[in-house]
Amino acid sequence: MSARLEIIERNCKGCSICVEFCPKDVLEMDVFLVTAPRPEDCIKCMQCELLCPDFAIKVHDE
């Protein structure tokens, strides 16, 4: 089962906490906005969703 990462761009302030604490390097910064170029590597540990202070990232089960 792969994960779908939903990034709510309106909420993202680009602090990069999610990028740093992702154990599988799924996320990347695009200047001031987070992107998910490798969603197939996601192990759904939920660290990004739990640590995002801005309610800007969600991990959906697909």
Add this chain to the structure above:
Amino acid sequence: MAYDYEKSIRPGKLPHIWCPGCGHGIVMKGLIRAMDTCELDRKNTAIVSGIGCASRLPGYLDACTLHTAHGRAAAFATGVKMAKPQMNVICVGGDGDGTAIGGNHFIHACRRNIDMTYVLMNNYIYGMTGGQFSPCTPTGDLASTTPYGNPDPIFDISKLAIGAGATFVARTTAAHPREIDKLIVKGIQHKGMAIIEVIDDCPTTYGRRNKFRSVIDMMKRLKTEAVSVKAAAKMTAEQLEGKFLTGVLFQDTEKPEYTVQYANVIKKAQGA
């Protein structure tokens, strides 16, 4: 999988005002999860705050909220609880709000052991007013009002709460999100004053003055300096130098709760 936080947030309130990387958002998420776990009826839950960055939190939550005078969150919350003892009362605030300006209210709410949960976000600084030093700014650190280093020793909030008589005291950090909601749940379930100190990061007014190059440095510091109570039991005093304990630090279920005590007084006065 994805947690539905939006149902607990007032529509149109996001994005919030906190700076990029500020841990208050993480604590707010933890509080929402904890309230969901305890199945608190939002119409029967009062969230009270004073003034400050952390005290903006109730404005976002869809519950009964009260934004009060600076430092007076505990006083107003005591009033709410006394008037409506069946209500769940949760206080939120920062270290400056809770332990400096509201220090007296804080210790006396602890002393009375009134049934409420106080989530105190300790980010070592007065963030909103421009980075003045607070009673929790570590000795020697820089703030806008201590350009040569802070000469004051710090308040240990958890020890202060234990000393003042709170019956549930726990500490965690913004870098341990799962622990935040676990401890808040325990605090809500505890009958009496529950203090949950969350060590937080303030990259804007504290971090940039004190050699933290980024939010990530601050979050990593929280992770390395935090030691759980269990792990600390196996460590020597030297290994614990510069660290702080996390987890449930103190719990007392014997001490009588204040609203119950007060109900007895009312009965006595009525001659029953």
